[in-house]
Amino acid sequence: MAGLHDRLRLTSEVDSVVQTAVDMLANSCLSPMQHALSNWKWEDSLLTFKGRYYVPPGPVRRELVTLFHNAPTAGHPGHMKTQELISWEYWWPGLLTFVKKYVEGCATCQQNKVNTHPTLPPLVLIPTPSSRCPFAQCSVDLITDLPPSNGFDSIMVVVDHGLMKGVIFMPCNKSVNTEGVANIFFKKVFMRFGLYEKIISDRGLQFASKFAQELG
Numbered sequence: 001m002a003g004l005h006d007r008l009r010l011t012s013e014v015d016s017v018v019q020t021a022v023d024m025l026a027n028s029c030l031s032p033m034q035h036a037l038s039n040w041k042w043e044d045s046l047l048t049f050k051g052r053y054y055v056p057p058g059p060v061r062r063e064l065v066t067l068f069h070n071a072p073t074a075g076h077p078g079h080m081k082t083q084e085l086i087s088w089e090y091w092w093p094g095l096l097t098f099v100k101k102y103v104e105g106c107a108t109c110q111q112n113k114v115n116t117h118p119t120l121p122p123l124v125l126i127p128t129p130s131s132r133c134p135f136a137q138c139s140v141d142l143i144t145d146l147p148p149s150n151g152f153d154s155i156m157v158v159v160d161h162g163l164m165k166g167v168i169f170m171p172c173n174k175s176v177n178t179e180g181v182a183n184i185f186f187k188k189v190f191m192r193f194g195l196y197e198k199i200i201s202d203r204g205l206q207f208a209s210k211f212a213q214e215l216g
Helices: 002-012 015-025 059-070 079-087 095-104 107-111 177-192 205-215
Strands: 038-045 046-049 052-054 135-145 154-160 168-174 198-200
Touching: 002 046, 002 059, 002 198, 015 038, 015 052, 015 177, 052 154, 059 079, 079 095, 095 168, 135 177, 154 177
Parallel strands: 135 198
Antiparallel strands: 038 046, 046 052, 135 154, 154 168
């Protein structure tokens, strides 16, 4: 802080508010900035207000905010906490506004800011299939990384999204490819309920397209 106080002294030497305050303190006149004269002290070439160093306009103000906000020990607190930390030793008019604008413009804070009001995508209803057959419209998904059982570590889940809302569970392995999924579907679903109209999957359009080709 020694270097910072040296720069603060240099700034105070040319600041009109400091010079006016010093003159008023010397002559016991009215204090600057509409505050009681007893709130101001002139000590060691520095002006204090209520025991805190007055910081004139200039780069020292920004340097102080950077010190109390960006330092690794500070951890980029919000503007209220940053202002509180600075106010233990320093003061200037409009301190809170100055700190708030600085924090709002802090790139690190903006990059790591938590979105407390995330935009939720609207729910899209799955249309009812035209066919009256079970599993005419169904979803195909895999539950993977399960504890091994009888040589299997995953489950293929097929859900009817039309008539029955039924579910078929089929054991498989995480390494199964699109061809393997199609073979399981053919044996466990197609052979029982016939050809489907639509497949729903969270594995992308390429999976659905290749899946259809394998069944075709």
